Amino acid sequence: MSLAVDIIKNNGSSERFDRDKLHKSIVSVCISVRAPHGQAEATAHSVCDAVIDWLASRPEVTSADIRTIAGKHLKRYHPEAAYLYEQHHIII
Amino acid sequence: MGIPISLAIIAFAALIHASFQLSVSMLTMLSGHAIGAKHSQKKLFNLTTNFLLGTATLTLLLITGLSFILVNLFGADTPQMVWAGACGLLFGVAISIWMFYYRRAKGTALWIPRGVAKYLHDRTKATSMGAEAFGLGMSSVAGEILFIIAPLIIGALAITQLPGVWQLLGVGIYTIISLSSITVVWMLIGGGHTLGRIQKWRENNKYFLQFVAGAGLIVLSFFVYVYEILGTAVGGM
Numbered sequence: 001m002s003l004a005v006d007i008i009k010n011n012g013s014s015e016r017f018d019r020d021k022l023h024k025s026i027v028s029v030c031i032s033v034r035a036p037h038g039q040a041e042a043t044a045h046s047v048c049d050a051v052i053d054w055l056a057s058r059p060e061v062t063s064a065d066i067r068t069i070a071g072k073h074l075k076r077y078h079p080e081a082a083y084l085y086e087q088h089h090i091i092i
Numbered sequence: 093m094g095i096p097i098s099l100a101i102i103a104f105a106a107l108i109h110a111s112f113q114l115s116v117s118m119l120t121m122l123s124g125h126a127i128g129a130k131h132s133q134k135k136l137f138n139l140t141t142n143f144l145l146g147t148a149t150l151t152l153l154l155i156t157g158l159s160f161i162l163v164n165l166f167g168a169d170t171p172q173m174v175w176a177g178a179c180g181l182l183f184g185v186a187i188s189i190w191m192f193y194y195r196r197a198k199g200t201a202l203w204i205p206r207g208v209a210k211y212l213h214d215r216t217k218a219t220s221m222g223a224e225a226f227g228l229g230m231s232s233v234a235g236e237i238l239f240i241i242a243p244l245i246i247g248a249l250a251i252t253q254l255p256g257v258w259q260l261l262g263v264g265i266y267t268i269i270s271l272s273s274i275t276v277v278w279m280l281i282g283g284g285h286t287l288g289r290i291q292k293w294r295e296n297n298k299y300f301l302q303f304v305a306g307a308g309l310i311v312l313s314f315f316v317y318v319y320e321i322l323g324t325a326v327g328g329m
Contacts (some may be wrong), residue, residue, distance in 0.1 A: 028128030033267045033286045080288035084124065087291055090199025092117045092216075 106269035146229020186309035
């Protein structure tokens with residue numbers, strides 16, 4: 001599902017918000033901290049819903065905004081996954 | 093320089109080498125992507141083991157290559173000027189590590205060019221075969237060459253002071269000890285520890301590791317300077 005929201009990426013390019021992409025990244029980070037698959041899917045579903053609610057009134061946001069909001073909501077469901085999600089771009 | 097002193101210098105230089113973190117960061121990321129992509133435990137083991145072997149291979153090549161060059165240049169009679177230069181390099185790198193090693197921000201981002209970091213990040217994410225992981229392990233050593241060159245050179249100089257067969261032992265000791273930190277992380281991942289806990293420990297202790305690496309280089313520099321330069325000068329009087 002795509003919302004009519006443009007995401008400005010770090011390199012300046014933009015793309016349409018893609019729920020599936022966000023969902024996959026949340027599932028992936030939950031599984032990487034050894035969460036059960038069902039829990040990872042449910043968590044990703046809830047986080048994506050929360051991000052879409054937040055995006056509803058915003059026509060244009062940055063990818064860093066999406067990451068911050070998704071991380072904030074993920075923290076409620078799985079703090080360790082949220083920590084790794086935040087750290088992903090600042091490990092190296 | 094006697095055999096025990098040379099081996100002690102090699103072991104200490106390798107221990108300082110082990111405290112550098114690029115390979116550990118990349119291994120953590122590689123494991124995260126492999127687990128997140130739902131690869132089997134066997135595949136995870138294959139990728140991380142190949143990464144470790146790649147790191148070991150380039151470290152072994154660097155320490156043997158440097159030792160070979162130094163033996164051919166100076167034999168066992170390394171000029172004091174070279175020892176003094178190596179001590180200066182150790183001291184300079186130690187100060188650089190204290191000032192620059194980690195970026196002053198959240199996370200464990202290192203002071204390496206951002207272009208290189210992004211390339212390594214993207215390659216780590218794209219790695220799905222053992223051969224790629226092996227190359228990535230080698231890249232992780234090459235990416236940190238500016239910092240590891242100091243312990244590598246002093247280790248190689250100490251190796252040149254050893255008799256023939258002992259040089260092989262020196263190379264082995266350096267390689268094995270320099271891989272100790274990444275081997276511990278490899279075992280933790282294989283043993284089922286979560287990456288979040290490993291990364292949290294690394295982030296919480298990053299300034300301590302930075303201090304220890306810099307202090308270790310200064311102690312090593314001081315010891316080698318006193319033993320090789322001052323000791324020889326006083327002994328020669």
